[in-house]
Amino acid sequence: MSRKLLLENAHIEGIRYYDVYRKNGGYRSVEKALKMTPEEVVEEVKKSGLRGRGGAGFPTGMKWSFIAKPEGVPRHLVCNADESEPGTFKDRYLMEFLPHLLIEGLIVSSYALGSNTTYIYIRGEYAWIPDILEQAIAEAKANGFLGKNILNTGFDCEIYVQRGAGAYICGEETALIESLEGKRGNPRIKPPFPAVKGAWDRPTVVNNVETLAAVVPIINMGGEEYAKIGVGRSTGTKLISACGNINKPGVYEIDMTISVEEFIFSEEWCGGIKNGKRLKACIPGGSSVPILPANLLLKTAKGEPRMMNYESLADGGFATGTMMGSGGFIVFDEDQCVVKNTYTLARFYRHESCGQCSPCREGTGWMEKLLLRLEKGQGKTSDIDLLWDIQSKIEGNTICPLGDAAAWPVAAAIRHFRDEFEWHVTHAAEAQTRNYGLAHY
Numbered sequence: 001m002s003r004k005l006l007l008e009n010a011h012i013e014g015i016r017y018y019d020v021y022r023k024n025g026g027y028r029s030v031e032k033a034l035k036m037t038p039e040e041v042v043e044e045v046k047k048s049g050l051r052g053r054g055g056a057g058f059p060t061g062m063k064w065s066f067i068a069k070p071e072g073v074p075r076h077l078v079c080n081a082d083e084s085e086p087g088t089f090k091d092r093y094l095m096e097f098l099p100h101l102l103i104e105g106l107i108v109s110s111y112a113l114g115s116n117t118t119y120i121y122i123r124g125e126y127a128w129i130p131d132i133l134e135q136a137i138a139e140a141k142a143n144g145f146l147g148k149n150i151l152n153t154g155f156d157c158e159i160y161v162q163r164g165a166g167a168y169i170c171g172e173e174t175a176l177i178e179s180l181e182g183k184r185g186n187p188r189i190k191p192p193f194p195a196v197k198g199a200w201d202r203p204t205v206v207n208n209v210e211t212l213a214a215v216v217p218i219i220n221m222g223g224e225e226y227a228k229i230g231v232g233r234s235t236g237t238k239l240i241s242a243c244g245n246i247n248k249p250g251v252y253e254i255d256m257t258i259s260v261e262e263f264i265f266s267e268e269w270c271g272g273i274k275n276g277k278r279l280k281a282c283i284p285g286g287s288s289v290p291i292l293p294a295n296l297l298l299k300t301a302k303g304e305p306r307m308m309n310y311e312s313l314a315d316g317g318f319a320t321g322t323m324m325g326s327g328g329f330i331v332f333d334e335d336q337c338v339v340k341n342t343y344t345l346a347r348f349y350r351h352e353s354c355g356q357c358s359p360c361r362e363g364t365g366w367m368e369k370l371l372l373r374l375e376k377g378q379g380k381t382s383d384i385d386l387l388w389d390i391q392s393k394i395e396g397n398t399i400c401p402l403g404d405a406a407a408w409p410v411a412a413a414i415r416h417f418r419d420e421f422e423w424h425v426t427h428a429a430e431a432q433t434r435n436y437g438l439a440h441y
């Protein structure tokens with residue numbers, strides 16, 4: 001049984017509302033943190049080893065300590081609730097069922113960073129969630145946890161919910177900031193990082209929903225205790241949204257000491273592959289991270305069981321490993337067509353490219369066209385090589401990581417499933433009539 005820090009109270013009826021949340025220990029971390037100095041709060045988060053849960057896994061305490069503090073310039077905390085990575089839906093679950101956990105984490109984090117005006121930027125498609133968040137904000141304010149002079153400490157904080165309009169690129173932190181400022185969501189060149197020059201050119205920290213929620217148990221239990229959970233640099237717990245051909249799709253909280261095999265096949269988690277089929281492959285960290293075939297997924301190249309943590313999932317680099325990413329765990333059974341699924345992803349990235357950088361704007365379109373051609377049995381062997389060439393020219397050549405995110409799935413699919421691409425060339429007629437694979441994630 002894995003330890004639960006975030007979802008521990010998710011089953012309690014009415015936990016979405018302040019009274020029930022408070023009765024069950026809610027807002028204790030605010031009371032505790034506001035008795036500490038902001039620097040001490042940052043120190044606890046550093047000690048916890050918490051890494052950003054949006055996908056990049058950057059150490060949160062370190063990011064916080066990078067925030068510039070020019071005299072007289074306001075600073076901002078922005079919660080990235082633009083969760084758009086295909087296969088990822090854990091932040092939605094947190095916001096929908098435990099909104100006060102996020103608000104509590106935001107108040108503590110705002111205090112640590114000196115942000116008196118904090119934003120939650122939420123993707124447009126989560127249309128029903130802003131109301132839930134706004135109600136939680138109003139309840140927190142009515143009970144003295146937000147607004148002026150919180151708990152008589154002299155700390156003021158307001159939280160505003162800003163709705164996006166349904167663009168994947170606005171989850172990239174600098175595009176998000178542009179959109180928050182009312183402009184088109186085009187990514188900015190980094191550096192300067194937002195911690196130095198962010199929203200309205202002010203120092204800004206952008207953190208994912210789950211990262212900010214994790215600040216609550218960190219303050220309650222202390223950073224050192226939190227760091228004891230997990231393994232190595234994968235401390236604490238991680239939310240995984242599991243989907244695809246499994247018996248029990250859903251959002252799970254794991255403590256990063258379980259193996260991938262246990263996660264997929266145990267009744268406690270995914271409950272095995274649906275309809276008694278065999279496991280073919282998995283994209284374990286949201287659509288941007290490399291797909292792995294079952295043999296490499298369950299065991300590392302060294303023959304050790306692969307574990308559900310940052311280091312083990314990445315073991316072997318992209319030659320034989322993948323990434324923890326956002327925790328969007330997409331499982332494929334033996335009937336899934338890798339070419340078709342890769343095409344589906346390529347179509348998504350082409351649609352979502354902002355168009356600023358030529359390699360991404362043009363390359364994603366070419367990849368989509370080639371994949372469709374191959375998938376339909378109209379491709380040539382040289383198309384596979386061309387596809388490889390295009391993805392290699394996108395990777396690392398764009399302002400933001402959308403280019404890499406579009407290139408990596410294609411590269412991994414060819415690296416591990418080249419025979420399946422070739423089958424689409426040599427069995428053209430069959431490829432044209434077969435219609436398997438997920439049309440949409």
Ligand code: NAI
Nearest residue numbers: 054055056058066083084085088171193194195325326401
């Ligand atoms: P990144 O590695 O560029 O940055 C991570 C964070 O650390 C950023 O907030 C950045 O500002 C900060 N940072 C890094 N170096 C810094 C420095 N020297 N000074 C100050 N701050 C610094 O990665 P990024 O672009 O934030 O995220 C990419 C990841 O996002 C991908 O790996 C993917 O897994 C994930 N992703 C998640 C999605 C979701 O829906 N959750 C959607 C799309 C991508």
